Amino acid sequence: YNKHYFAMDIDPKRIYVGPGTKELIFNLLEILHGTVILPTPAWLGYLPQIRLLKKNFHMLPTQANQKITPSDLRKLALRLHDRQKILILNNPNNPTGLLYNRLELEEIADVCKEQSIAVISDEIYAQTTYDFSKFVSMGKIYPEGTFVTNGLSKSHAAGGYRLGYVIFPLHATDLKAQFKKILATEYTAVSTPIQYAAVKGFEISNEINEYFEITRNIHKIMGEYVYKELSKMEGVKVTKPEATFYLLADFNHYASDLQAMKINTSQKLSEALIVHPYHTAIVGGDSLVLERTDYSARIAYVDYDGVKVYENYQKKKPITDDDMIEFVRTNAPRIVAGIEMISKFFEKLKKDVVNLSSKRDSLSIQN
Amino acid sequence: YNKHYFAMDIDPKRIYVGPGTKELIFNLLEILHGTVILPTPAWLGYLPQIRLLKKNFHMLPTQANQKITPSDLRKLALRLHDRQKILILNNPNNPTGLLYNRLELEEIADVCKEQSIAVISDEIYAQTTYDFSKFVSMGKIYPEGTFVTNGLSKSHAAGGYRLGYVIFPLHATDLKAQFKKILATEYTAVSTPIQYAAVKGFEISNEINEYFEITRNIHKIMGEYVYKELSKMEGVKVTKPEATFYLLADFNHYASDLQAMKINTSQKLSEALIVHPYHTAIVGGDSLVLERTDYSARIAYVDYDGVKVYENYQKKKPITDDDMIEFVRTNAPRIVAGIEMISKFFEKLKKDVVNLSSKRDSLSIQN
Incomplete structure (x- = not known):
């Protein structure tokens, strides 16, 4: 082997x-x-x-x-x-x-x-x-x-x-x-x-070779999708995965907004993302041996029915970029939804912070 | 459970x-x-x-x-x-x-x-x-x-x-x-x-109950056979097992004979018993956290084809003492042979020591 x-x-x-x-x-x-x-x-x-x-x-x-x-x-x-x-x-x-x-x-x-x-x-x-x-x-x-x-x-x-x-x-x-x-x-x-x-x-066979080949490609397609989508988000820095089924996303751009909403640690960020309506599980900075206040998170992209996705890949291998996006949308709707939810979470966070500060402003005017 | x-x-x-x-x-x-x-x-x-x-x-x-x-x-x-x-x-x-x-x-x-x-x-x-x-x-x-x-x-x-x-x-x-x-x-x-x-x-079923019952009985029959046979040997003290598939045999009666033949430790006793013609594996004192010179040994009595013995027991359950001896002889020839070999080993040991000392005597007479 x-x-x-x-x-x-x-x-x-x-x-x-x-x-x-x-x-x-x-x-x-x-x-x-x-x-x-x-x-x-x-x-x-x-x-x-x-x-x-x-x-x-x-x-x-x-x-x-x-x-x-x-x-x-x-x-x-x-x-x-x-x-x-x-x-x-x-x-x-x-x-x-x-x-x-x-x-x-x-x-x-x-x-x-x-x-x-x-x-x-x-x-x-x-x-x-x-x-x-x-x-x-x-x-x-x-x-x-x-x-x-x-x-x-x-x-x-x-x-x-x-x-x-x-x-x-x-x-x-x-x-x-x-x-x-x-x-x-x-x-x-x-x-x-x-x-x-x-x-x-650990035996060498065509079957297991094909298995490795296909699973690698599926991880790659999912990974590139997640990388591209998260990279579109303002200020978010993302590692471009060459292996595994994870990447690291750095949300520290939103640090002051998160703190304004009393989300003071990466742990709190994970908790805020898993509750309704987001339902998205990430592994936050303090579980990755980073500072508790480092808003970086591991995003895993394996949330799909592996057997089905494997079969679908075998049936029709996605070739073009559009094929691949289509492949992710069809086969991994939970991954697509999860990334959308992360994006929505931070959009809403920005708005909430704006509302909060204008409320404070109006309060201070009244005073 | x-x-x-x-x-x-x-x-x-x-x-x-x-x-x-x-x-x-x-x-x-x-x-x-x-x-x-x-x-x-x-x-x-x-x-x-x-x-x-x-x-x-x-x-x-x-x-x-x-x-x-x-x-x-x-x-x-x-x-x-x-x-x-x-x-x-x-x-x-x-x-x-x-x-x-x-x-x-x-x-x-x-x-x-x-x-x-x-x-x-x-x-x-x-x-x-x-x-x-x-x-x-x-x-x-x-x-x-x-x-x-x-x-x-x-x-x-x-x-x-x-x-x-x-x-x-x-x-x-x-x-x-x-x-x-x-x-x-x-x-x-x-x-x-x-x-x-x-x-x-860990489920409770008649099947597993029967399995426990039968394996217990087989261990008991084998154990009693081994206990009785080893007890017949001069000077050997044996624990009478009420569980497990082991007993402890104390061969310290032969300590001086063993030492005369340069078998100075329980480890050496194990080695002497496993070589030709005895081929019998025991676990000696020092593996049992006893003194290295304690000639006690664990005798295991599970050296048989478990599936076959289990089936034979189901077919015809041994009732009388004679049935049980017959059961051991038929189903566990290696256990029978092993015990015989232990017995032969110590008989030969006695003889060798006698020969050795008469040789020494004759030598000292010549001197």
């Missing part, structure tokens, strides 16, 4: 399988010494694990392009005094949908070598990369210092099949022995039926 | 489900403060967990009857200076096959109340109790201080279906909240297909 898709010919002895990538990342953080470097925004799962394990950690906020830069990484590493540091690199990235290209990874790897940084490269979204030829594993670029984690849940849309794997760095013999002990101590194994399913899932 | 089989009417809010009882016990040890009291001999999984979590612990060796006594428990608790202690009670017990009766549990519970001891009552073998009416859960006797753990793997012979549950004590609201966080942080959930299987498994 790794050889076929990622051009990585890995000795099976370097691979450990566990009940979910999440648990394997937890186990890796358990055995690895040193301060954890966590780029933000981040998937909400890493920080609770770091905290539960009482590890030292530092956030590494990403720049406007929403990727970490080698120079920021070096600067932070120089401030840390541990002999070893651990970088959690989520590539492709949840929540931004962005992909690190080969050059970017090489530059990051250079800093990691220079500053003794081990990398946990969480590549759970690898197979969702829209142009799959662009995906490069950090395990290929920095094999001596990278722990690659991956699993079934995203690539095979099998979140309920708890099976993940980790590829250990070359020459990490002691760590492997320690890791094996931890796995044996904390849990026995992945459930047997799931193991059988995984054997099938 | 708990109401029907264990006469315990538990609020579902007190129950947490996880990927295997092993992992739930690990998570419990993670959240519970205080020194762990570990009765020995013990299942091999507890100690590595305690060590990995860097918890204080004390062994509590059981007496000749191989159960802990309330007075020993009190004595140990008085020596420990933590405000809270944790007792790991494995009932029915692996490796001895013994069952704590209601009176014994009540006496232990009294000490626990008096000495602030929380109990992790690992009842994974509950359904294997031969006379099921004798099984009483510690959760019934000491509901305010007992964490009951159980799962599918032994009762339903579904070790590969990683699903366990824990019943929290009454009024443990804070601990439940903390536990929930740990579960969410370390892993996401039990695999979906396993959850569906478990729903079926």
Whole structure:
């Protein structure tokens, strides 16, 4: 599987399988010494694990392009005094949908070598990369210092099949022995039926290739629609996803309006959007390890009947831009409605704030 | 399920489900403060967990009857200076096959109340109790201080279906909240297909009742055979199993003979028994958290084709003692052979030691 898709010919002895990538990342953080470097925004799962394990950690906020830069990484590493540091690199990235290209990874790897940084490269979204030829594993670029984690849940849309794997760095013999002990101590194994399913899932076949191809294209079509629609909104900055089924939308343009309406945190923004009449669920900034007052949000675009959409795609592949918009409208009405609702929410917010201030003005005149 | 089989009417809010009882016990040890009291001999999984979590612990060796006594428990608790202690009670017990009766549990519970001891009552073998009416859960006797753990793997012979549950004590609201966080942080959930299987498994039906009944009887027949055969051996002390599919055999009668043949540890005894011509696998003392030189061993009696034996039992239920011996001989030839081999091993050992010493004698005469 790794050889076929990622051009990585890995000795099976370097691979450990566990009940979910999440648990394997937890186990890796358990055995690895040193301060954890966590780029933000981040998937909400890493920080609770770091905290539960009482590890030292530092956030590494990403720049406007929403990727970490080698120079920021070096600067932070120089401030840390541990002999070893651990970088959690989520590539492709949840929540931004962005992909690190080969050059970017090489530059990051250079800093990691220079500053003794081990990398946990969480590549759970690898197979969702829209142009799959662009995906490069950090395990290929920095094999001596990278722990690659991956699993079934995203690539095979099998979140309920708890099976993940980790590829250990070359020459990490002691760590492997320690890791094996931890796995044996904390849990026995992945459930047997799931193991059988995984054997099938990791086989190379035309069927599964077609499946990956089609799901990638569907994610891409949905993603581009959502990206374009949100970008039309005044002041909203949106990441352009190259993988996953998420993007990050920055609504901080409306910060003062939101505050005027007592929506003081990203949490409050999420709550305001989910109630009537909007019914739209977003994942707000504080769940993405951003400041509580950062009005950025992850927008997911998978709210449709997967089997039906898959069949419809097979029947008639959308080719032109118009086909694709039509495809989204027909197959994912809830996504279309959700984006409209976000747009309406902010339009109404502007109006409410204007009304509020004119009311205040008239009150002050009366006084 | 708990109401029907264990006469315990538990609020579902007190129950947490996880990927295997092993992992739930690990998570419990993670959240519970205080020194762990570990009765020995013990299942091999507890100690590595305690060590990995860097918890204080004390062994509590059981007496000749191989159960802990309330007075020993009190004595140990008085020596420990933590405000809270944790007792790991494995009932029915692996490796001895013994069952704590209601009176014994009540006496232990009294000490626990008096000495602030929380109990992790690992009842994974509950359904294997031969006379099921004798099984009483510690959760019934000491509901305010007992964490009951159980799962599918032994009762339903579904070790590969990683699903366990824990019943929290009454009024443990804070601990439940903390536990929930740990579960969410370390892993996401039990695999979906396993959850569906478990729903079926925990339903009450005549079919599953019959299944429990028959498997209990088969374990009982096999256990009694093994118990009787091993008891015939000179000097060997054997626990009489009332549950599980194990018993504990004490071969320390042969200690000096074993040492004479350079079999200095229980590990070496296991190794000597597995090689040609004996081919018999036992779990030796040091895997049971006993002294390395304690020649006690767990003997498991499940080495047969389960489906076939189950069918044969259904076809013709063995009634008399002779029927039962015949049943074992027909259905479990590997168990019969294994016991014979253990017997032969020790016979040969005696002879070898005699030869060795007469050789030594003749040598010393020549000198």
